[in-house]
Amino acid sequence: MKQRLINFFSGRNGTDSISKSALWVSILFLIVSIATTRVLDGILSTVFWVFALILIVYSYWRILSRNVYKRRAENDRFIAATSGIRSFFSGIKIRTVQGRQYKFFKCPLCKTVLRVPRGKGKVQITCKKCGNRFSGKT
Ligand SMILES: [Zn+2]
Structure with missing residues:
Protein backbone atom coordinates (compact mmCIF):
# COMPACT_ATOMS: atom_id res chain seq x y z
CA MET A 1 0.00 0.00 0.00
CA LYS A 2 2.76 2.42 0.97
CA GLN A 3 4.75 1.57 -2.16
CA ARG A 4 1.65 2.10 -4.28
CA LEU A 5 1.18 5.55 -2.74
CA ILE A 6 4.82 6.42 -3.43
CA ASN A 7 4.42 5.25 -7.01
CA PHE A 8 1.25 7.27 -7.39
CA PHE A 9 2.88 10.53 -6.28
CA SER A 10 6.26 10.08 -7.95
CA GLY A 11 6.81 12.29 -10.94
CA ARG A 12 3.86 14.49 -10.04
CA ASN A 13 4.00 18.21 -9.57
CA GLY A 14 2.94 18.25 -5.89
CA THR A 15 1.78 21.39 -4.08
CA ASP A 16 3.10 24.70 -5.33
CA SER A 17 2.30 28.38 -4.80
CA ILE A 18 -0.56 28.32 -7.32
CA SER A 19 -2.29 25.26 -5.86
CA LYS A 20 -1.89 26.56 -2.29
CA SER A 21 -3.23 30.00 -3.24
CA ALA A 22 -6.12 28.41 -5.18
CA LEU A 23 -7.06 26.34 -2.13
CA TRP A 24 -6.98 29.39 0.16
CA VAL A 25 -9.14 31.38 -2.26
CA SER A 26 -11.55 28.44 -2.55
CA ILE A 27 -11.91 28.38 1.27
CA LEU A 28 -12.61 32.12 1.14
CA PHE A 29 -15.22 31.55 -1.60
CA LEU A 30 -16.88 28.79 0.45
CA ILE A 31 -17.14 31.13 3.45
CA VAL A 32 -18.64 33.84 1.20
CA SER A 33 -20.96 31.21 -0.28
CA ILE A 34 -22.23 30.25 3.20
CA ALA A 35 -22.59 33.92 4.17
CA THR A 36 -24.64 34.80 1.06
CA THR A 37 -27.19 31.95 1.07
CA ARG A 38 -30.01 34.45 1.67
CA VAL A 39 -28.83 37.01 -0.92
CA LEU A 40 -30.61 37.11 -4.35
CA ASP A 41 -32.37 33.77 -3.78
CA GLY A 42 -29.01 32.08 -3.23
CA ILE A 43 -27.70 32.84 -6.74
CA LEU A 44 -24.61 34.60 -5.38
CA SER A 45 -24.01 31.71 -2.98
CA THR A 46 -24.21 29.17 -5.84
CA VAL A 47 -21.82 31.23 -8.00
CA PHE A 48 -19.21 31.36 -5.22
CA TRP A 49 -19.71 27.66 -4.50
CA VAL A 50 -19.12 26.76 -8.16
CA PHE A 51 -15.99 28.94 -8.32
CA ALA A 52 -14.69 27.34 -5.10
CA LEU A 53 -15.26 23.90 -6.62
CA ILE A 54 -13.46 24.87 -9.84
CA LEU A 55 -10.48 26.16 -7.83
CA ILE A 56 -10.34 22.98 -5.72
CA VAL A 57 -10.44 20.78 -8.85
CA TYR A 58 -7.83 23.00 -10.53
CA SER A 59 -5.42 22.87 -7.59
CA TYR A 60 -5.69 19.07 -7.32
CA TRP A 61 -5.19 18.79 -11.05
CA ARG A 62 -1.97 20.82 -10.62
CA ILE A 63 -0.82 18.73 -7.63
CA LEU A 64 -1.32 15.47 -9.57
CA SER A 65 -0.06 16.79 -12.90
CA ARG A 66 2.80 14.85 -14.47
CA ASN A 67 3.89 17.74 -16.66
CA VAL A 68 6.17 19.05 -13.90
CA TYR A 69 8.26 21.22 -16.23
CA LYS A 70 5.25 23.18 -17.51
CA ARG A 71 3.67 23.51 -14.02
CA ARG A 72 6.96 24.86 -12.59
CA ALA A 73 7.14 27.48 -15.35
CA GLU A 74 3.54 28.54 -14.63
CA ASN A 75 4.30 28.69 -10.93
CA ASP A 76 7.37 30.90 -11.52
CA ARG A 77 5.25 33.29 -13.61
CA PHE A 78 2.60 33.32 -10.87
CA ILE A 79 5.19 34.16 -8.18
CA ALA A 80 6.62 36.96 -10.34
CA ALA A 81 3.15 38.37 -11.07
CA THR A 82 2.05 38.34 -7.42
CA SER A 83 5.29 39.60 -5.84
CA GLY A 84 3.67 42.97 -5.05
CA ILE A 85 0.80 41.35 -3.14
CA ARG A 86 3.22 39.00 -1.38
CA SER A 87 5.53 41.78 -0.17
CA PHE A 88 2.47 43.73 1.02
CA PHE A 89 1.33 40.81 3.20
CA SER A 90 4.83 39.96 4.43
CA GLY A 91 5.22 43.68 5.32
CA ILE A 92 2.13 43.45 7.55
CA LYS A 93 3.52 40.27 9.15
CA ILE A 94 6.92 41.87 9.86
CA ARG A 95 5.22 44.93 11.36
CA THR A 96 2.99 42.97 13.70
CA VAL A 97 5.92 40.82 14.87
CA GLN A 98 8.41 43.71 15.27
ZN1 LIG B 1 13.76 58.16 0.84
Whole structure:
Protein backbone atom coordinates (compact mmCIF):
# COMPACT_ATOMS: atom_id res chain seq x y z
CA MET A 1 0.00 0.00 0.00
CA LYS A 2 2.76 2.42 0.97
CA GLN A 3 4.75 1.57 -2.16
CA ARG A 4 1.65 2.10 -4.28
CA LEU A 5 1.18 5.55 -2.74
CA ILE A 6 4.82 6.42 -3.43
CA ASN A 7 4.42 5.25 -7.01
CA PHE A 8 1.25 7.27 -7.39
CA PHE A 9 2.88 10.53 -6.28
CA SER A 10 6.26 10.08 -7.95
CA GLY A 11 6.81 12.29 -10.94
CA ARG A 12 3.86 14.49 -10.04
CA ASN A 13 4.00 18.21 -9.57
CA GLY A 14 2.94 18.25 -5.89
CA THR A 15 1.78 21.39 -4.08
CA ASP A 16 3.10 24.70 -5.33
CA SER A 17 2.30 28.38 -4.80
CA ILE A 18 -0.56 28.32 -7.32
CA SER A 19 -2.29 25.26 -5.86
CA LYS A 20 -1.89 26.56 -2.29
CA SER A 21 -3.23 30.00 -3.24
CA ALA A 22 -6.12 28.41 -5.18
CA LEU A 23 -7.06 26.34 -2.13
CA TRP A 24 -6.98 29.39 0.16
CA VAL A 25 -9.14 31.38 -2.26
CA SER A 26 -11.55 28.44 -2.55
CA ILE A 27 -11.91 28.38 1.27
CA LEU A 28 -12.61 32.12 1.14
CA PHE A 29 -15.22 31.55 -1.60
CA LEU A 30 -16.88 28.79 0.45
CA ILE A 31 -17.14 31.13 3.45
CA VAL A 32 -18.64 33.84 1.20
CA SER A 33 -20.96 31.21 -0.28
CA ILE A 34 -22.23 30.25 3.20
CA ALA A 35 -22.59 33.92 4.17
CA THR A 36 -24.64 34.80 1.06
CA THR A 37 -27.19 31.95 1.07
CA ARG A 38 -30.01 34.45 1.67
CA VAL A 39 -28.83 37.01 -0.92
CA LEU A 40 -30.61 37.11 -4.35
CA ASP A 41 -32.37 33.77 -3.78
CA GLY A 42 -29.01 32.08 -3.23
CA ILE A 43 -27.70 32.84 -6.74
CA LEU A 44 -24.61 34.60 -5.38
CA SER A 45 -24.01 31.71 -2.98
CA THR A 46 -24.21 29.17 -5.84
CA VAL A 47 -21.82 31.23 -8.00
CA PHE A 48 -19.21 31.36 -5.22
CA TRP A 49 -19.71 27.66 -4.50
CA VAL A 50 -19.12 26.76 -8.16
CA PHE A 51 -15.99 28.94 -8.32
CA ALA A 52 -14.69 27.34 -5.10
CA LEU A 53 -15.26 23.90 -6.62
CA ILE A 54 -13.46 24.87 -9.84
CA LEU A 55 -10.48 26.16 -7.83
CA ILE A 56 -10.34 22.98 -5.72
CA VAL A 57 -10.44 20.78 -8.85
CA TYR A 58 -7.83 23.00 -10.53
CA SER A 59 -5.42 22.87 -7.59
CA TYR A 60 -5.69 19.07 -7.32
CA TRP A 61 -5.19 18.79 -11.05
CA ARG A 62 -1.97 20.82 -10.62
CA ILE A 63 -0.82 18.73 -7.63
CA LEU A 64 -1.32 15.47 -9.57
CA SER A 65 -0.06 16.79 -12.90
CA ARG A 66 2.80 14.85 -14.47
CA ASN A 67 3.89 17.74 -16.66
CA VAL A 68 6.17 19.05 -13.90
CA TYR A 69 8.26 21.22 -16.23
CA LYS A 70 5.25 23.18 -17.51
CA ARG A 71 3.67 23.51 -14.02
CA ARG A 72 6.96 24.86 -12.59
CA ALA A 73 7.14 27.48 -15.35
CA GLU A 74 3.54 28.54 -14.63
CA ASN A 75 4.30 28.69 -10.93
CA ASP A 76 7.37 30.90 -11.52
CA ARG A 77 5.25 33.29 -13.61
CA PHE A 78 2.60 33.32 -10.87
CA ILE A 79 5.19 34.16 -8.18
CA ALA A 80 6.62 36.96 -10.34
CA ALA A 81 3.15 38.37 -11.07
CA THR A 82 2.05 38.34 -7.42
CA SER A 83 5.29 39.60 -5.84
CA GLY A 84 3.67 42.97 -5.05
CA ILE A 85 0.80 41.35 -3.14
CA ARG A 86 3.22 39.00 -1.38
CA SER A 87 5.53 41.78 -0.17
CA PHE A 88 2.47 43.73 1.02
CA PHE A 89 1.33 40.81 3.20
CA SER A 90 4.83 39.96 4.43
CA GLY A 91 5.22 43.68 5.32
CA ILE A 92 2.13 43.45 7.55
CA LYS A 93 3.52 40.27 9.15
CA ILE A 94 6.92 41.87 9.86
CA ARG A 95 5.22 44.93 11.36
CA THR A 96 2.99 42.97 13.70
CA VAL A 97 5.92 40.82 14.87
CA GLN A 98 8.41 43.71 15.27
CA GLY A 99 5.88 46.42 16.12
CA ARG A 100 6.66 46.35 19.84
CA GLN A 101 10.38 46.98 19.41
CA TYR A 102 10.39 49.15 16.32
CA LYS A 103 8.45 51.98 14.83
CA PHE A 104 8.03 52.19 11.08
CA PHE A 105 8.33 55.40 9.10
CA LYS A 106 7.69 56.04 5.44
CA CYS A 107 10.17 58.32 3.72
CA PRO A 108 8.17 61.36 2.47
CA LEU A 109 10.27 61.50 -0.70
CA CYS A 110 10.70 57.94 -1.98
CA LYS A 111 8.08 56.11 0.17
CA THR A 112 10.65 53.60 1.46
CA VAL A 113 9.63 52.07 4.80
CA LEU A 114 12.27 52.61 7.48
CA ARG A 115 12.57 50.84 10.81
CA VAL A 116 13.58 52.78 13.93
CA PRO A 117 13.90 51.35 17.48
CA ARG A 118 11.14 52.56 19.82
CA GLY A 119 11.59 54.72 22.93
CA LYS A 120 14.29 57.07 21.61
CA GLY A 121 12.08 60.18 21.64
CA LYS A 122 12.23 62.62 18.72
CA VAL A 123 14.88 61.52 16.24
CA GLN A 124 16.34 62.56 12.93
CA ILE A 125 15.80 59.79 10.41
CA THR A 126 17.97 59.47 7.35
CA CYS A 127 16.44 57.50 4.50
CA LYS A 128 18.80 54.70 3.55
CA LYS A 129 17.57 54.72 -0.02
CA CYS A 130 17.50 58.39 -1.07
CA GLY A 131 19.36 60.06 1.82
CA ASN A 132 16.42 62.35 2.68
CA ARG A 133 16.38 63.50 6.33
CA PHE A 134 13.20 63.94 8.32
CA SER A 135 12.25 63.85 11.98
CA GLY A 136 9.98 61.40 13.70
CA LYS A 137 8.81 60.53 17.18
CA THR A 138 9.70 57.02 18.36
ZN1 LIG B 1 13.76 58.16 0.84
